[in-house]
Amino acid sequence: MPLTWRPGRRELEEESMKQSEKDHPSPELRGTLSTAADVGSLRLGSRIQILDFSGDDVILERLRELGLRKGSEITYVRQAPFGGPYLFQLPTTLLALREEELQCLKFKIL
Amino acid sequence: MSEIQNPVKDGVQGSRKILPRENQSEEVARVPVVALVGAPNSGKTTLYNWLTGSQAKAVNYPGSTVDYMKGELAQHWKKSQAFVLDTPGTYSLQAKSEDEMVTQKIILRQNPDALPDHVVVVLDGTQLARHLVLAEQVRETGLSMVLAITMADLLRSQDISLNLEPLRQHFRCPVLLVDGRLGGGIQDLAGVFSQNKNEISTPEVKAWTGAEQDEKTRWAEDLARKVFQKSEVRIPEIWNRTMKWDRLFLHPVFGSLAFFVIMTALFTSIYSLAAPLMDQVEGLFTWLSEVVLVLNPESLVVDFLANGIIASFGAVLIFVPQIFILFLGMGFLESSGYLARAATLIDKPFSKIGLSGRSFVPFLSGYACAVPALMAARNISSSRERWIARFIIPLLSCSARLPVYGILLAFLFSKSAPWIPGLVLAAIYIGSMLVSALASGILNKILPQDKKSFFLLELPLYRKPLLKVMLNQAWMKTKSFIQRAGPVIFVLTVVLWVGTTFPHHQASDAEKIQTSYLGQLGQKIEPVFEPMGLDWRGGIGLLAAFAAREVFVSTLAVVYNVADADSEAGLLNAMSQAKLSDGTPVFTVASSVGLILFFMVALQCLSTVGMMIRESNSYQVALIQLVAFNLFAYVLAVAAVQSLKSFGL
Numbered sequence: 001m002p003l004t005w006r007p008g009r010r011e012l013e014e015e016s017m018k019q020s021e022k023d024h025p026s027p028e029l030r031g032t033l034s035t036a037a038d039v040g041s042l043r044l045g046s047r048i049q050i051l052d053f054s055g056d057d058v059i060l061e062r063l064r065e066l067g068l069r070k071g072s073e074i075t076y077v078r079q080a081p082f083g084g085p086y087l088f089q090l091p092t093t094l095l096a097l098r099e100e101e102l103q104c105l106k107f108k109i110l
Numbered sequence: 111m112s113e114i115q116n117p118v119k120d121g122v123q124g125s126r127k128i129l130p131r132e133n134q135s136e137e138v139a140r141v142p143v144v145a146l147v148g149a150p151n152s153g154k155t156t157l158y159n160w161l162t163g164s165q166a167k168a169v170n171y172p173g174s175t176v177d178y179m180k181g182e183l184a185q186h187w188k189k190s191q192a193f194v195l196d197t198p199g200t201y202s203l204q205a206k207s208e209d210e211m212v213t214q215k216i217i218l219r220q221n222p223d224a225l226p227d228h229v230v231v232v233l234d235g236t237q238l239a240r241h242l243v244l245a246e247q248v249r250e251t252g253l254s255m256v257l258a259i260t261m262a263d264l265l266r267s268q269d270i271s272l273n274l275e276p277l278r279q280h281f282r283c284p285v286l287l288v289d290g291r292l293g294g295g296i297q298d299l300a301g302v303f304s305q306n307k308n309e310i311s312t313p314e315v316k317a318w319t320g321a322e323q324d325e326k327t328r329w330a331e332d333l334a335r336k337v338f339q340k341s342e343v344r345i346p347e348i349w350n351r352t353m354k355w356d357r358l359f360l361h362p363v364f365g366s367l368a369f370f371v372i373m374t375a376l377f378t379s380i381y382s383l384a385a386p387l388m389d390q391v392e393g394l395f396t397w398l399s400e401v402v403l404v405l406n407p408e409s410l411v412v413d414f415l416a417n418g419i420i421a422s423f424g425a426v427l428i429f430v431p432q433i434f435i436l437f438l439g440m441g442f443l444e445s446s447g448y449l450a451r452a453a454t455l456i457d458k459p460f461s462k463i464g465l466s467g468r469s470f471v472p473f474l475s476g477y478a479c480a481v482p483a484l485m486a487a488r489n490i491s492s493s494r495e496r497w498i499a500r501f502i503i504p505l506l507s508c509s510a511r512l513p514v515y516g517i518l519l520a521f522l523f524s525k526s527a528p529w530i531p532g533l534v535l536a537a538i539y540i541g542s543m544l545v546s547a548l549a550s551g552i553l554n555k556i557l558p559q560d561k562k563s564f565f566l567l568e569l570p571l572y573r574k575p576l577l578k579v580m581l582n583q584a585w586m587k588t589k590s591f592i593q594r595a596g597p598v599i600f601v602l603t604v605v606l607w608v609g610t611t612f613p614h615h616q617a618s619d620a621e622k623i624q625t626s627y628l629g630q631l632g633q634k635i636e637p638v639f640e641p642m643g644l645d646w647r648g649g650i651g652l653l654a655a656f657a658a659r660e661v662f663v664s665t666l667a668v669v670y671n672v673a674d675a676d677s678e679a680g681l682l683n684a685m686s687q688a689k690l691s692d693g694t695p696v697f698t699v700a701s702s703v704g705l706i707l708f709f710m711v712a713l714q715c716l717s718t719v720g721m722m723i724r725e726s727n728s729y730q731v732a733l734i735q736l737v738a739f740n741l742f743a744y745v746l747a748v749a750a751v752q753s754l755k756s757f758g759l
Binding site: 053056058059060061062063064065066067068070071072077078080081083084085089090091092094095096097098101 | 201202204206237240243320323324327328345346349352353356357360362365366450454455457458459461467564566567568569570
């Protein structure tokens with residue numbers, strides 16, 4: 001699994017966010033993000049970028065406290081057995097999210 | 111609370127007077143209080159152990175019941191004096207569970223017993239960007255702070271160098287690098303505390319909006335980049351080994367297998383390692399009470415000492431080996447990083463019955479003893495789930511039931527191959543798991559949904575645990591258990607002694623208990639026990655088991671007048687000869703199975719009830735639990751006994 005945390009990534013992210021906004025102007029206003037992929041389209045090793053958060057306030061706050069933000073890029077590494085939580089590799093940690101927690105993230109697959 | 115004034119039993123304690131808080135305004139030299147705060151797995155507890163040595167103690171937070179740890183700075187750092195508080199791990203000062211609330215209250219100086227002068231924010235050096243956000247939150251409160259960056263050893267192993275200047279510039283506070291393995295940097299950290307600024311502020315925490323949180327996270331990432339000076343690219347290397355291990359431990363087949371093997375190993379070691387120690391404790395107390403009894407067998411005072419006081423201390427301390435090994439085992443699983451994987455693995459199955467992976471630790475502890483299990487339920491974030499977990503914990507087959515199962519299985523299978531009772535014991539354990547899953551499933555159906563439930567677990571690096579820290583932590587928790595459960599068990603054992611001794615304390619043992627208050631009560635309510643196939647003597651055994659379940663066995667020995675109470679053969683013989691008033695045997699297959707089922711479900715442990723009242727803050731819940739479980743146990747036992755009887759067993 002390539003784990004990248006290169007300097008200058010932020011610039012790339014911002015560019016990519018800008019590009020995404022250009023392609024789909026002010027997505028927030030429309031309520032949905034047409035670039036957003038859903039949980040079903042995740043493949044092992046998929047690298048995703050968080051476009052937005054929506055859902056229960058407490059879960060959103062905790063997701064952010066765990067180090068996620070708009071523009072974060074994380075890698076889907078595996079799902080726990082028995083249809084359990086989804087595991088994501090952040091630059092410096094591993095997070096386990098239940099499906100309903102993952103649904104609070106609007107993301108696109110890079 | 112008195113802990114403030116009486117913190118440790120170290121040599122200098124007597125000569126030092128800690129002044130109560132109200133004297134503070136008089137500007138007397140006061141020992142500063144330092145709170146450690148940090149995310150879970152940030153190395154906070156290791157740091158705490160380095161700072162305090164082994165003299166820490168768990169403190170019960172008044173009003174609620176969550177623990178934080180408090181200890182005095184160890185002797186060898188005594189350039190300065192300070193009390194150190196170890197708070198439960200938290201990701202932010204916006205608490206989302208009971209244990210995070212404890213931390214929040216301490217940092218915001220809302221807990222009058224734990225008012226910190228300094229806050230040490232413990233940051234995992236390999237997680238700097240993420241952990242800096244918490245540091246920023248603490249900075250905004252205006253408290254005097256210190257940043258301690260841990261995992262220096264890991265960073266060094268990857269040749270990652272840190273430039274701490276940008277951090278010092280932003281936070282305007284001491285920033286230190288500490289090594290939890292070798293203790294580097296601890297001396298400097300301990301030195302910082304002597305500069306007691308004593309600025310008493312009333313800190314407030316600002317609630318950040320989502321956008322502000324995003325902004326802070328970006329800022330923290332930028333700052334971390336300045337600190338690492340491009341060497342952070344090597345941090346992911348640290349994770350390579352962990353990723354490999356996770357391929358095994360989170361594999362559907364091998365992961366489940368590993369889970370099963372590790373849990374079996376934990377429980378076999380709890381039982382097998384603890385057994386000889388428990389025998390020693392029991393032997394010691396039996397010897398002690400015999401020694402005392404010899405002094406004057408006729409004297410009531412001597413009898414009280416031997417069978418009341420000494421026996422009750424024995425009843426408390428008999429569980430210490432087991433509890434210690436349980437805590438040690440769990441500490442090992444936790445600090446090695448496996449416990450978070452086990453919780454992840456079990457999350458989906460548990461979610462079907464209203465629990466989550468976060469209930470795994472309390473669930474696991476419940477198989478040793480319900481009291482620490484109820485305590486462990488605090489880190490469940492959802493109050494609904496916490497409620498369900500606490501409700502079903504007493505249904506798990508705790509170790510106190512083992513001696514009861516032991517004697518009944520020995521009676522039932524005295525002539526069978528030894529593996530048969532073993533198999534039946536396994537079936538009992540699985541049965542208790544199914545009953546608790548059923549109870550949990552029912553509660554999950556009837557309780558209103560709670561939106562705030564989340565799992566969201568961080569899986570830490572796999573690391574080799576530090577034995578010293580683990581032993582220390584396990585001992586702290588064991589002490590906390592003795593302090594909590596001890597008095598309850600002690601009082602109940604004394605009450606039981608009174609109940610079985612008076613009013614005819616001079617009579618022979620069998621007569622004494624038959625005519626005692628408890629004996630009279632047993633005979634009065636004999637009709638209740640009849641459907642279970644028992645006479646009043648079995649009934650007394652069941653009543654006595656409310657002090658502690660294993661007391662059932664020793665009470666049987668007394669009421670059936672077994673001369674040598676320690677010999678199992680003597681008791682088995684007496685059991686097989688015991689007759690009901692109509693001449694039929696008391697202990698049959700039917701009544702023994704009934705008893706096993708009764709013990710499996712019944713809530714016969716008043717320590718658990720006491721703990722439940724404290725933890726749930728409600729007499730009502732504890733009472734419902736007490737009545738419901740015992741009623742269900744009774745109905746189950748009666749149904750089993752009557753149907754087995756109809757088959758002639």
